[in-house]
Amino acid sequence: MTTSIVCLIERLKMKIAIASGKGGTGKTTVATNLAKYLSENRKVVLVDLDVEEPNSGLFLNGSLMNQKEMFKKIPNWESENCTLCGKCQSVCNFNAIMKLGENIMVFPELCHSCYACSELCPTQSLPMIPMKMGMLTEYKVEQLGFVGSKLDIGQEQAVPLIAQTLDYVDEMYSDDYLKLYDAPPGTSCPVIEATKDADFIFLVTEPTPFGLHDMKLAVETMRELKKPMAVIINRYGIGDAEVEAYCKVEGIDIIANFPNQRYIAELYSQGKLIYPHVPEFKAELLKAADYCKHLVKEN
Amino acid sequence: MKEIVIISGKGGTGKTSLTASFAMLAGQTAVIADCDVDAADMHLLLKPERIFEEDFYSGVAAVIDQDKCIQCGKCQEICRFNAIDNSTGQYLVSNLNCEGCGYCGHVCPVGAIEMIEQNVGKCYISKTKADNKMVHAGLKIGADNSGKLVAKVKHEAKASAEKDGKEYIIVDGSPGIGCPVVSSLSGADFVVFVTEPTVSGIHDLERVYQLVKKFQIPSGCIINKADLNEKVSKDIEKFLADNEIIHLTNLPYDESFTTAMTKGQTIVEDKTSPITASIEQCWQDLKIILEK
Amino acid sequence: MKIAFTTKGIDWDSKMDPRFGRTEFILVYDVEKEDFTHVDNRSIADQAHGAGPKTAQLLFDLKPDVLITGNGPGGNAATVLEKANLKIYIGAGDMTVKAAYEAYKNGNLKEG
Structure with missing residues (x-):
């Protein structure tokens, strides 16, 4: 391990986000297997923050501990004192509220909950009310804690749901838990929301031109956020050696190389964990787990 | 002129590799639009x-004029996104946090806040090795894809196709189920779903189909890596039949996709691969479907 | 009776715009007066999100009896148009305005 990372350990708490530049690289596979394996020996909670397409839960069968509706605030029109002045419509930058004839109409999924229309309304006719945007579920999978949220169909803003899910986890799971986040793919706002609170980032990639290209974007994003990171290569053996070459030049550790096997893809397709069935996979998982242990050296 | 949009709910199903293959097969008859801007x-x-190439602007962010600011702190008070910071003694806006709602501008008593359009990236028109024109975009870090950007990419593609009298526009669609994918679908003549027989693949296919159904666009589906899980493949085929989605073809789990990609090639450039023939057949079938 | 079309131009021979929210023009034909009016909607290209409901609002204010378009409006726009109480016909995205009107008169367009 490089010295810079050893220095980081000192101030690390225990939040690791597992991210990737593009979808389909195996981020969820890594997150679920790593979390389950680590939980055999220590307190771990896995948090699925890919709220638009949450799939981690499909791989973990546990007992349901809690289910919670998640809300965002939207304006609700009360017609009584409304003078139909149109101020709400003119201050909304998202086309989320509209004057239609004698009515004011709100489009909840376009609303960013900025409160402008509500608080600038001269007759207080638009109080903010809660509206369901998704569902949080919490499972216990043997020793592993699992929290995941799912955005309702038609809802467009992942960010508030991610933020509230993280608040829930911080409240329910004390600091002696290792917290693993399964982050959404890409480099846009939801990824930033899911990683800005993490102490360390594992970037999952494939050793292919697509994998490398999208990983570079993710590396740039994480550098912008000033996050320390390491890389995990999935489907190692397929493709080329460009990802390794890039990491070497950039000084980024590669902490595990999960092998490319058709059998692993089959297990994934059935929604099964990999490491109990594939020793070569488990060997690499041990390396990643060791790295985690170094990072979070128990106080 | 016919517009074909290729989408998949989740990543890693082979959508982009297949879109690029169709682009190779269509050659001069098509213009290509890459609307998968997040992972282009x-x-x-x-x-x-x-x-x-040209700069692309989308969305706004607040900028505080320090000469006018009287440090009253009202903007910070009302901002729901913690985007205004005064730890340096000046009130400053963090672009990563600002949602562009403009509320702060409405409460500032001295009019010191202006909403400035954000340069979020670039839009390009290029010529590909398949001798067709391609419209694509590159986003800056943290910038979101939007309906506006997708509409811009498609508009340029359409203008180019009209000008040069092309027969097809082939669109690599946006992921997810939000505004960008709505904009990808808007105006399309046919949608091709690319999916894989995994628990997450079928789950995400069902989600994105709901959207296509709303727009009443005819659609077909390619099941990639179909032999990976025969049972889920059958489930998908049943879903297609129940919803009048044309089952275009099944492709086997085959690493030659990746081998070709590593060489910077589409799979159809490898004439020895059995998959090449399947994709060629699929493109012929698509053309016939579009004639109707 | 007034019929609204989503179009790329302002006369009979213009092409239809298959998009609803991001349509370039809305053309309104008054059947009794045999008269055209149009609204330039091209500034909609500046809207990052929510183009659908915004165009629907415009249509709401124009109060046509019938809308003829291409794919049909998305969810939010459809909600607005329900309030506008008009009939929507889709599938005219490839036609000229004239052809779309003929197709409508002959009952060849699908109701959206």
């Missing part, structure tokens, strides 16, 4: 040479 990878296979 098609250029790695089609090797476009840029002919034209």
Whole structure:
């Protein structure tokens, strides 16, 4: 391990986000297997923050501990004192509220909950009310804690749901838990929301031109956020050696190389964990787990 | 002129590789539009040479004029996104946090806040190795894809196709189920779903189909890696039949996709691969479907 | 009776715009007066999100009896148009305005 990372350990708490530049690289596979394996020996909670397409839960069968509706605030029109002045419509930058004839109409999924229309309304006719945007579920999978949220169909803003899910986890799971986040793919706002609170980032990639290209974007994003990171290569053996070459030049550790096997893809397709069935996979998982242990050296 | 949009709910199903293959097969008869702006990878296979580029602006962010600011702190008070910071003694806006709602501008008593359009990236028109034109975009870090950007990419593609009398526009669609994918679908003549027989693949296919159904666009589906899980493949085929989605073809789990990609090629350039023939047949079938 | 079309131009021979929210023009034909009016909607290209409901609002204010378009409006726009109480016909995205009107008169367009 490089010295810079050893220095980081000192101030690390225990939040690791597992991210990737593009979808389909195996981020969820890594997150679920790593979390389950680590939980055999220590307190771990896995948090699925890919709220638009949450799939981690499909791989973990546990007992349901809690289910919670998640809300965002939207304006609700009360017609009584409304003078139909149109101020709400003119201050909304998202086309989320509209004057239609004698009515004011709100489009909840376009609303960013900025409160402008509500608080600038001269007759207080638009109080903010809660509206369901998704569902949080919490499972216990043997020793592993699992929290995941799912955005309702038609809802467009992942960010508030991610933020509230993280608040829930911080409240329910004390600091002696290792917290693993399964982050959404890409480099846009939801990824930033899911990683800005993490102490360390594992970037999952494939050793292919697509994998490398999208990983570079993710590396740039994480550098912008000033996050320390390491890389995990999935489907190692397929493709080329460009990802390794890039990491070497950039000084980024590669902490595990999960092998490319058709059998692993089959297990994934059935929604099964990999490491109990594939020793070569488990060997690499041990390396990643060791790295985690170094990072979070128990106080 | 017919517009074909290729989408998949989740990543890693082979959508971009297949779109690029269709682009190769269509050659001069098509214009290509890459609307998968967040993970725009098609250029790695089609090797476009840029002919034209322009800056793209989308969304706004607040900027505080320090000469006018009287440090009253009202903007910070009302901002729900913690985007205004005064730890340096000045009130400053963090672009990563600002949602562009403009509320702060409405409460500032001295009019010190202006909403400035954000340069979020670039839009390009290029010529690919398949001798077709391609419209694509590159976003800056943290910038979101939007309906507006997708509409811009498609608009340029359409204008180019109209000008040169092309028969097809082939669109690599946006992921997810939000505004960008709505904009990808808008105006399309046919949608091709690319999915894989995994628990997450079928789950995400069902989600994105709901959207296509709303727009009443005819659609077909390619099941990639179909032999990976025969049972889920059958489930998908049943879903297609129940919803009048044309089952275009099944492709086997085959690493030659990746081998080709590593060489910077689409799979159809490898004439020895059995998959090449399947994709060629699929493109012929698509053309016939579009004639109707 | 007034019929609204989503179009790329302002006369009979213009092409239809298959998009609803991001349509370039809305053309309104008054059947009794045999008269055209149009609204330039091209500034909609500046809207990052929510183009659908915004165009629907415009249509709401124009109060046509019938809308003829291409794919049909998305969810939010459809909600607005329900309030506008008009009939929607889709599938005219490839036609000229004239052809779309003929197709409508002959009952060849699908109700959206």
